[in-house]
Amino acid sequence: MTPTIADVRRAADALRGQVIRTPVLFSEALDALAGCPVFAKAECLQHSGSFKVRGALYRLLTLPPEALADGLITVSAGNAALGLAHAAREFGAELTVVMPAKAVPEKLAAVAAYGATVVTEGVVDAAAAFARAERLRAEHGLTFVHPFDDAMVVAGAATATLELLEDRPGLERLLVPASGGGLLAGAIMAKRAAGSAVEVVAVQPSGAAGFVVSLAAGEPTAPPAIRTVADGLTAPMPGRLNFTLAAEAGIEVRTVHDQDILDAMVTLVRTLRVVVEPSAAVGLAALTYEPGLRDGRPTGLILSGGNVNWRLLADTFRVLPGVA
Template sequence: MSPTSTPTNAPTNAPTNADVRRARDALRGQVIRTPVLFSESLDALAGCPVYAKAECLQHAGSFKVRGALYRLLTLPPQDLADGLITVSAGNAALGLAHAAREFGAKLTVVMPESAVPEKLAAVAAYGATVVTEGVVDAAAAFARAELLRAEHGLTFVHPFDDPMVVAGAATATLELLEDRPGLERLLLPASGGGLLAGAIMAKRTLGSDVEIIAVQPSGAAGFVASLVAGEPTAPPVIRTVADGLTAPMPGRLPFALAVQARTEVLTVADKEILDAMVTLVRTLRVVVEPSASVGLAALTHEPHLRDGRPTGLILSGGNINWRLLADTLRVLPGVA
């Protein structure tokens, strides 16, 4: 695959390689080129060299700001003027709230009542209007957002199933592959699929042969259910400590790209996720949320991955419930 080609059987609404390059250029100076962290002790635990891109240090605390900013950069001015609305358990809301403030646009965010309190407070602090009452889960949030959009004439910004959001998200993987061209494998958190779809597009844009593996919590395995069904499908249950990976189902665009790329999907248990989170805090000295830890959880619990191949992780966010972090650090072994 050449860096300038796009597969002829790509989903019709997929961003192009040119879109990804435009997103990279447009976001230069607007987002942080986050560092790639590594540690000999982490390598020893994982059984391979590990390079972790710290998007937990990004504006608004996650990679989501990349897609949000680029989507607003590509929106018609009238859509911005009409006001924006989105749905999120937290990180997409924070990313779009940051972007909306930068553009001077009004934003309404529908969030589940169970959202992490720190995320709810941070979204409101950016100046967004937060709607939670009666929103019991992500599916209910999307339904409420549609009612509000129609009632008030707002512009809906999808948190992951949008080609320009995917193009913006792709810049995280693009930077990682540019900074560490010797990587042979990427392990990425997946839920709605924006980061995963962006990684697939970044790989195509650079003409890289890196292997991309998606990782989900076993309690929110929407991609697994969708692969069985052959179309985006909700998992039988969504219950996980990784609140950032609780989309009701994968987006149609990310799912189509993942299927086309024949992406392997792995699942990890909540205990494995929390173990990995502690390991990242201890070895890399950064605060990450459970959602950002699933890649390392898979790497340390899947025997077939302990093969010595240089592996990249994207630490997708650091917007954690502080009580959860304190409790986890206190009770898990291996923490001084």
């Protein structure tokens, strides 16, 4: 099932008052560094710390009551778990989350604090997490909520981009973090819903370039390995729905190195005064370090989340030249 423009508009109406209409941040210092006007949608300030709560809430709003009553299960490295945990608490539904054992400790603790049951034992990566979740779903009759490859999750995620395009209709380019592809597919649908000509560009870590591999193969394909500091962009491969939308839209994909992501993360903290996680910084990393993007065009970023490992943030500031 593919989301429609009508789905996106219904999601925007349904989520009004349920999610924060996050601000669009900008600064002259950031513009000077990027070589163009930059407008950053601060989803790092959203409920649960990321855009993921939008898709989670809208998915639960569209589930039948019996599916909620059966209990929910999902898979996540962190942000989707947090978003669904927030939503499940709002709906009074029980939630089990399968997370990699090496997930960011702050994310693991926060998911549990929402009241979800967290399963990590023996879960070494995202692929193992999906397999474990399927076994638990079958054993206990739970309702599986896909963290990114679901039409209603995508429709909810689209509302972040829709708000950005409403607030900044003059944007010419939008750089979107991509992994499983829910935010990217949402951006594509939001562009259509807004009737915008904005160019949507996907950005991935070079060590987790699932969309690059998949577009070359013509179908969702896992990259040879997934190694990146951007833990929120470690889906085993793009979702089929999201891949199809991206392929049909002819989306360009840029990749960035981990050190460039960390540099961009610090730049965002210093210029916009907001804390972001590495996954949220890939767009600025591309804008800063990809020569082909330094063309002066007004550019939007989606700061997808702020659930950063505090030790990583502190260590990153500590080792950068000129940072006290």
